[in-house]
Amino acid sequence: MSSEHVERRLAAILAADVAGSCRLIGIDEEGTLARLKALRRTLFDPKIAEHHGRVVKNTGDGAIAEFASVVDAVRCAAEIQRGMAEQNINLPQDKRIELRIGIHIGDIIIEENDIFGDGVNIAVRLEGIAEPGGISISDDARRQIRGKVDITFEDLGSQSLKNIAEPMRVWRVPNGRAMPAVPHRLPVGDVLTLPEKPSIAVLPFINMSGDPEQEYFADGMVDDIITALSPFKALFVIARNSSFTYKGRAVDVKQIGRELGVRYVLEGSVRKSANRVRITGQLVDTTTGAHLWAERFDGGLSDVFDLQDRVTESVVGAIAPAVEKAEIERAKRKPTESLDAYALYLRGLAKVYQFGNRQTNEEALRLFYRAIDLDPDFASAYGRAANCYVRAKINSWISDEANETAEVKRLAQRAVELGKDDAIALATSGHAFVYVVRDLEAGAALIDRALVLNSNLAEAWAWGGWVKNWLGEPEAAIERFARAMRLSPLDPWVTRMRGGTAYAHFFLGRYDEAVSWAAMALQDSPDYQPGLRIAAVSNAMAGRPEQAHNAVARLRQLNPALRISNLQDVLPPIRRAEDLSRYEEALRRAGLPE
Known part of the structure; x- marks a missing residue:
């Protein structure tokens, strides 16, 4: 037995290789080699260094890299695959350079500037079973990164790897999954770029009424405040569907600022008791956590739209003083004179936002119809009702095609007649014209009109x-x-x-x-x-x-x-x-x- 000391350490190993390199070189040897060299210089090597790794060796059409952290290795692999995909977007399939990447954490042997051992061998075998553009990792690596990276891995179960004695459990990220354009949750440290103009998210207001049935009313207040803020072209307003992902959660406003990419957050509460309403609000700068203002707005239930206007004016006055007064006045638009119709409309929206099944869609439709019965001039209610039919069409829930198509056309036309300056009425009607009435040009024109009125309307x-x-x-x-x-x-x-x-x-x-x-x-x-x-x-x-x-x-x-x-x-x-x-x-x- 040799008494020579062998240096070992635990490390995360990333092995990368070009899929189909022989075919690419056969088609264009000089061009392929030049592109590989450029990719190493501009993408691969910089990403390895950025994530605290080091390239141990290049293997012609591949490379081995070592990391102290498997979290760093996996994040690095995801960013490399994202960068490769971006570079391939405008290239035909037969000209694309695609990498396979394998990652394992294990014991390695260090000899001069090289590394050896099972840790390296397993990473190389994992790379061999990854698909082009994909990543494969060992179960040991998967355990180390669980809950620390925002990437979904698929379990491939036990796999026999070439020249590896025992089968291993393997996880993979297929081509494309490592690079979602807009993830549901950003990893800590990732920040969306702030827009050039003032940006704001309105968080769900707390229902202080002590009655769970009034939840829809508190949510409706926020919906309407978002709607009132959105037409201001001087503001960038996050859509309701994203801000409501924070409902019922205690989250630091700085984190919200990072995840939504906004400078300001409006939070508050609603208390509805008998015929009185109290809205409290506070505006927070997400970069500093400082409160710009906090205010309470009291009034009768019949004054609810005026209260919303006052909240909106306070927000705009605090963060966008350059907004034209004409835009503020235009935003003061009562959706309906009937508070009962308004309450039914809010309950219908609550059903829509459950993103549910056929039953919730039908319940929403019934509520919008009831709102229309109480106020036949309620434009947004017509548009939302028409859009319930769109949902039914997309999911094959429509049973009487001819009659329901005629009804959608009636609802959409009425919404347009009543809501010439109502972006929601126009957009929902346009969507219905395209999918159910099958009038592509008319629907497109209505949606374009809606976007002119409200450039913040994500839907x-x-x-x-x-x-x-x-x-x-x-x-x-x-x-x-x-x-x-x-x-x-x-x-x-x-x-x-x-x-x-x-x-x-x-x-x-x-x-x-x-x-x-x-x-x-x-x-x-x-x-x-x-x-x-x-x-x-x-x-x-x-x-x-x-x-x-x-x-x-x-x-x-x-x-x-x-x-x-x-x-x-x-x-x-x-x-x-x-x-x-x-x-x-x-x-x-x-x-x-x-």
């Missing part, structure tokens, strides 16, 4: 993104979905924004990007049918038949009647015949019957 940007897809303008669609996700970075409906982005990439012929976005869309809503359809077609066109067939199999479980021949029942009109033809052909390849 209008998202619906507008879908419309741009169907109009054959996918590049514009991507921009609109990105705007929607920035305005509402924690939105429970981000699934639909990601799904729409996947469709845009599909229509642009960027099938790998479409696969990645479809996977992100399905991550939290695995039965989202438009997401399953885009997963099927994009995987089929990207040469991944197994994944395409799996998506179609799940689609047919959810909607057994779905066929190529009746696709029009679940799709709005698609302007470009070539887009529809390619979509249908991809579904055929994925296994959807005629």
Whole structure:
């Protein structure tokens, strides 16, 4: 036995290799080698250093790197894959350089400037079973990072790795999953860039009434304050769906500022007792935690809209003194003269925001109809009612197609007649015209009008993104979905924004990007049918038949009647015949019957 001392230590090892490097070099040897060298210099090596690692050796078309922390190694791998994907966006599939990455934490042997041992060997074998653009990690590494990185790993179970004695449990991040454009929660230290203009999030107000049934009223106050602030073009206002993710949680305002990318937060409470209402509010600077103002607003129930106006004026006066007075006056618009109709409308919104099933959708519709019965001139109630039918259409819940289409057209037209300056009424009506009435141009024009009136309306940007897809303008669609996700970075409906982005990439012929976005869309809503359809077609066109067939199999479980021949029942009109033809052909390849 040798008495020579062997230096060992525990380390996280990252092994990376170019997928299909021989094919790439065969096509263009000099060009590929030059691109590999540039990627090392501009992306790979800087990211390793940024995350406190060191490149131990380069292996021609790959590299081995060592980290003291497996958390650093995994975050580094995710950022490298994100950077690779961004560089590949405009390249054809056969010209793309894609990395496989494997990570393990284990014992290594140090000899001069090199490292050896099972820790290194296992990382290399994990890299070998990763898919192009993906990451594979050992179970040992997974235990060390649990709860510390904002990446979802899939369990591959026990795997036999080449030249490794015992099978190992392996976890993976498929191509695209390591790089969500807008994560549900940002890792500590990640900060969204503050907009150039004053930015604000209005948090859910606390219901101080002692009656849980009044929760909808407190939420409605916040909805209306957000609605009143949103039309101010001098402000950047976070959408309701993101600010309400903090409901019932005690979170430091500085953290909220980081996660939503805003400078200011408005928080407060509502107390409704008999015919009196008290609203308290305080405006906080998220960068310093300083309170800019705190105020109490009291009045009769009949004065509730005036109280909301006063809260809005106080906020605007504190953070955007340059806002034109005309905009403030325009924002003072009572949605209805009937407080009973208003209460029913708020209860309907509460059902809508449950993001629930067929039953909650039908309950919301009934409440909006009751609000309309009490106030036949309530524009937003007509628009929201029409949008309930859109939800039913998308989920195949409509039973009487002809009559329900006629009713949607009536509701949407009435909303437009009554709400010429009401962005919500216009946007919801436009959405209904596209999906149910099937009038693409009319719907697009209404959504565009809504965005002119209120450039902070995230749902209008998202619906507008879908419309741009169907109009054959996918590049514009991507921009609109990105705007929607920035305005509402924690939105429970981000699934639909990601799904729409996947469709845009599909229509642009960027099938790998479409696969990645479809996977992100399905991550939290695995039965989202438009997401399953885009997963099927994009995987089929990207040469991944197994994944395409799996998506179609799940689609047919959810909607057994779905066929190529009746696709029009679940799709709005698609302007470009070539887009529809390619979509249908991809579904055929994925296994959807005629």
